[in-house]
Amino acid sequence: MKTSKxxxxxxxxFLLVQAVAVAWxxxxxxxxxxxxxxxxxxxxxxxxxxxSSLLNSERKGFSFLTRISxxxxxNLYGEAGFENVNFDKPEYSYTSNGSFFKVGVERNMLKKSExxxxxxxxxxxxxxxxxxxxGASQFRVVNNYWNDYSGSFDSYLMSxxxxxxxxxxxxxxxxxxxxxxxxxxxxxLFRSNREIMTPYLMPGYGNGDNKINASFSYNIxxxxxxxxxxxxx
Amino acid sequence: MPxxxxxxxxSSLFFLMAIVWGCNPDxxxxxNQYAVQAGFYSYYTGGDSIIGETTVFGVGNNVDSIYxxxxxxKLFLPLSFDGDTTSFLVYDRTRIDTVRLVHGKELIFISRxxxxxxxxxxxxxxxxxxxxxxxxxxxxxxxxxxxIENIEIYLY
Numbered sequence: 560m561k562t563s564k565x566x567x568x569x570x571x572x573f574l575l576v577q578a579v580a581v582a583w584x585x586x587x588x589x590x591x592x593x594x595x596x597x598x599x600x601x602x603x604x605x606x607x608x609x610x611s612s613l614l615n616s617e618r619k620g621f622s623f624l625t626r627i628s629x630x631x632x633x634n635l636y637g638e639a640g641f642e643n644v645n646f647d648k649p650e651y652s653y654t655s656n657g658s659f660f661k662v663g664v665e666r667n668m669l670k671k672s673e674x675x676x677x678x679x680x681x682x683x684x685x686x687x688x689x690x691x692x693x694g695a696s697q698f699r700v701v702n703n704y705w706n707d708y709s710g711s712f713d714s715y716l717m718s719x720x721x722x723x724x725x726x727x728x729x730x731x732x733x734x735x736x737x738x739x740x741x742x743x744x745x746x747x748l749f750r751s752n753r754e755i756m757t758p759y760l761m762p763g764y765g766n767g768d769n770k771i772n773a774s775f776s777y778n779i780x781x782x783x784x785x786x787x788x789x790x791x792x
Numbered sequence: 793m794p795x796x797x798x799x800x801x802x803s804s805l806f807f808l809m810a811i812v813w814g815c816n817p818d819x820x821x822x823x824n825q826y827a828v829q830a831g832f833y834s835y836y837t838g839g840d841s842i843i844g845e846t847t848v849f850g851v852g853n854n855v856d857s858i859y860x861x862x863x864x865x866k867l868f869l870p871l872s873f874d875g876d877t878t879s880f881l882v883y884d885r886t887r888i889d890t891v892r893l894v895h896g897k898e899l900i901f902i903s904r905x906x907x908x909x910x911x912x913x914x915x916x917x918x919x920x921x922x923x924x925x926x927x928x929x930x931x932x933x934x935x936x937x938x939x940i941e942n943i944e945i946y947l948y
Contacts, residue, residue: 650907698908700873700899703824704850704858708873708910710899759904768819768903 596677597788598628601737603780608640610777617646618760624778626665628786634665636683642762644693651698654714657691659763665725677731681741683724689762690718717752719761721745729778737780745772821906825936827868828893828914828943835925835946840865843884843947851879851890866941871895871912871934884923884947891927891945892918895934902936911935914942923948 601624608620622640629635638661645654663685669678694714701707727741747770750761758767765772834841848859848867858880859867871893872878879892894916901908912934917927925946934942 648907650905700908700910701823702826702870702873704856704870705853705872705878706874710908755899755901757901757904766904 592790592792594671595789595791596671597735597782597784598786599782599784600625600627601780601782603737603778605638605640606777606779607775608642617644619643619645620762622659622763624780626780629664631671632667634667634681634683636663636665636685637661638763640763642760644760646759649699651695653693653695653759655691655693655758655760655762657689657693657762659687659689659761661685661687661723661763663723663725677729677737679729679739680726681729681739682726683741685723685725687721687723687745687763688718689764690716691758691762692716693756693758695756712754712756715752715754717750717754717758719750719758719764719767720748721761721764722748725776727776735782735784737782738778739780740775740777743774743776745774746770747772819903819905821902822937824868824870826873826910826912826934827870828912828934829939829941830867830869830891830943830945831941832865832867833944833946835948841947845885847883849881851881851892869893871897871910873897873910876915882924887922888920889922889924890918890920891924894918900936909936917943919945 603624603626605622605624608622612619620640620642622638624636624638627635627637639659641656641658643656646652663683665681665683667679668682669680692714695712697709697711699707699709723743723745725741725743727739729737729739729741732738745764747764750758761767765774832841832843833839842863842865844863845861846859846864846867847857847861848869849857850870850872852872858870867882869878869880869891876896877892877894879890882889882891893914896913896915897910898913899908900911914929914932914934917929919927925948928944928946929942930944931940931942
């Protein structure tokens with residue numbers, strides 16, 4: 560079980576590395592003129608949710624994201640999506656439906672590309688907020704000598720807050736078309752409605768038991784420029 | 793054009809980190825965490841005491857024994873999820889004593905993998921005096937993932 564989970568991660572990670580390798584492997588045009596990349600905002604999707612759903616049928620998730628050029632090296636980052644969980648296990652049956660939002664800033668850590676394409680290594684920080692309705696339609700506590708105990712928890716609404724840092728490459732594969740992935744390290748801050756059941760999964764955050772979580776995002780974006788790229792000789 | 797070495801390093805680092813995070817072990821669920829830990833002690837010396845052949849039944853579950861003719865210095869006595877009292881018949885060969893534990897309980901959520909269980913608080917211990925002199929509560933709380941003796945049973 561643990562081996563197959565590890566293999567899944569290796570497989571996904573290998574695909575991601577290959578994608579980035581292709582992006583980085585683009586031919587560079589020898590130019591002496593200074594190139595200024597286009598500026599604008601992007602609309603994109605994070606494919607991490609659908610990939611998780613393929614690997615784990617208990618989870619369903621999807622999210623949209625945007626990046627807005629602030630200055631030469633800075634982006635404003637926003638993401639919104641949903642993540643639902645539904646399972647029946649001997650210990651308990653659980654349902655959670657929820658949405659999340661993230662907002663933050665990112666900085667490109669690479670020097671400006673001279674290729675006419677935007678290659679970036681983004682380092683960012685953001686704040687995350689989610690709300691979800693979750694409950695256990697049944698749970699069972701096993702007693703090996705006396706009678707077992709059965710009960711249920713009605714669904715209730717709760718919100719959660721966290722901060723995260725992210726890092727990862729992003730490349731312009733075709734004109735205005737970007738692909739990239741990033742590693743996210745998330746630190747839990749607080750949640751409302753602290754009933755005894757912790758959420759199995761906090762939308763956008765991950766494992767509800769953990770104070771620190773890590774995850775990957777794999778993004779495809781299209782940029783709508785408000786300032787075209789230009790070359791100054 | 794091949795990738796520059798520093799870019800290979802960055803790619804590999806993320807690749808390794810992905811594997812490391814993928815290998816995080818799930819938590820382990822413990823069983824029988826609702827049992828009171830009871831130790832036998834000598835009324836005369838205060839030191840450890842062993843019953844050479846003890847059998848223990850839960851009152852109301854006389855079909856299955858918890859212990860059957862074993863030599864023991866320590867007992868794990870599972871508490872019932874029903875009601876606020878759990879009673880046990882403790883045998884020293886043919887001699888019998890009753891130990892009744894009066895307790896409160898609190899439902900807790902262990903983790904997303906392990907689900908729910910109960911933590912207990914021992915209020916009172918009532919007992920008969922065939923071979924038991926006295927019972928002392930040294931730790932009232934019976935908690936998940938806590939391995940502490942709760943009561944001391946002093947034997948004649």
